[in-house]
Amino acid sequence: MSEEKSCDLECAICFSNYNNVFRAPKVLNCGHTFCLECLARMNMKSNVAEAILCPLCRDLTVVPKDGLPKLGNDPNILSCLPEAMQRIHSIHFSRDKGMLFKKGSRSQRMKEKKKVKTFFVSTVSQSLDVGHPAEPDSHRQQDQSCCWWSHNKWFIIVTIFVILMFVGLLISSIWFFMGR
Ligand SMILES: [Zn+2]
Ligand SMILES: [Zn+2]
Structure with missing residues (x-):
């Protein structure tokens, strides 16, 4: 693992730029970094809720007790983000609902409601589709x-x-x- 990481601001899975909300750069035990959204999606597809399998090296990372968003952020990538994005928002992940929630003050939450809702819809449809493939097949x-x-x-x-x-x-x- 080299200490000098270049400012690679793209998540290797979704090729989206990291941000300080749902696409926060989360480091796994193996040192590989992916965005929170992708890790949440991977966790939804996996049968094991307590661990994340790194898609690059297949190393297991135990999910923190307080949830996926409590994984450490990649300081190298954080330092490359614009100054306004240096502080990672507090996010809550509900595996039962297949949703990521942004925590914040009430007024902030009201302001963000619209944005968050559209995100929910996309997450739910994608994770639910991949989560239960066996059922429709047997019916067919x-x-x-x-x-x-x-x-x-x-x-x-x-x-x-x-x-x-x-x-x-x-x-x-x-x-x-x-x-x-
Ligand atoms: Zn991603
Ligand atoms: Zn890895």
């Missing part, structure tokens, strides 16, 4: 097996009927020739 398979039978029901019945006719004809003709 069931549907297919039901439709396959109903579509081919008459074909199968007719085929069996024709085969039985042939067997009957064969047996009766053998009977006829034997009798002669």
